[in-house]
Amino acid sequence: MNQVAVLTLQGAGVPKAVHPVIISDDKELVLIDCGYPGSLPLLKQAAAEQGMELDRLTKIIITHHDYDHMGALAACKRAYSRVQVVAAREEAPYIAGEKKSLRLQQAEALYASLPEEQKALARGFQDRLAALEPATVDILVQDRDCFPWGGGIEIVATPGHMPGHISVYLKESKTLVTGDALVAEAGRLLFANPQYTLDMKLAWQSSRKFLDYDTARIVCYHGGIVTENIRAALLAM
Structure with missing residues (x-):
């Protein structure tokens, strides 16, 4: 059975709630981003609240190397030895600590x-x-790569916030997981935070790609789920 769970991590060590996503099927349990350093206990709790056990974790997709997205990555790899890390080729050296x-x-x-x-x-x-703490990337991905996990996913290259930033389209549920390419406030979809976006022009161009997808909901790492007026909000950016 394929499942999608949007987690909410908040508590000690988490300055502001963030929203990793789990997709699962009979063979795979895939986590998209993993929170701040020290977030593993919160991840376990949030997953359990959604009826999922991290003991089944097989892969972690990292949208980019900001510390609130990959902070618990090394701890996850230690706790779950079979886990493979998935990220864009451009991000891999930063995630692995090979580049500053x-x-x-x-x-x-x-x-x-x-x-x-x-x-x-x-x-x-x-x-x-x-x-x-760095961690090795096991699977390098690029734009339009597809995998069967959780009913099928597609990698969407969305550089701008970071050069190798990726988003993930979940085909079965028509869900776009946008990392930091977009943010949400009170259910409204907004453009990436310019304070932390390294290339605003490129980030805007990346946001146009979301219009190509049949989308029922968007999950922003900061702000959570948006289901209303998605296309209009994207066009207005």
């Missing part, structure tokens, strides 16, 4: 221009990024 995080580079570049009263907080943010 682009978010850390951004934070370091902005540091000197900050007011003195903001610098302590900024240093703490840099320290958290630098301490992020």
Whole structure:
């Protein structure tokens, strides 16, 4: 039986609720993004509340290498030894720690221009990024790659927020999991946060690709599920 579960992670160590997604079938249980560092207990609890056991976890798709999306990745790989990590080729070196995080580079570049009263907080943010535990990527994906997991998924390359950012289309449920390519507020669909988007023009071009899909709902990592006025909201961006 194919299932889709939208999780809500909130609690200690999670500054603001985030929404990983689980897709499952008789053979696979696939997690899309995995929360902040230290989030594994919250993941287990949230999955159990949806009637799913992470002991069945086989794959983790990482939409991009921001620490709130891959923070618990290394812990998941240790806890579930058969898990394979799936990500875009462009993101893999950052996830594996072979290249310095682009978010850390951004934070370091902005540091000197900050007011003195903001610098302590900024240093703490840099320290958290630098301490992020890496993990090897096992399966490299690109735009339009398809897999049979959970009734069928398609990888949608959506660079802009990060160069290798991907979204995932779940064919059976007509669900678009958009990572940070889009955000939601009070059920309304909004464009990616410009403060954290490295290439706004490219991010906008990526958002046009969502119009190609027959979509019943969108899941934003920040903001959750949107089901109303999807096409109109995309066209208005």
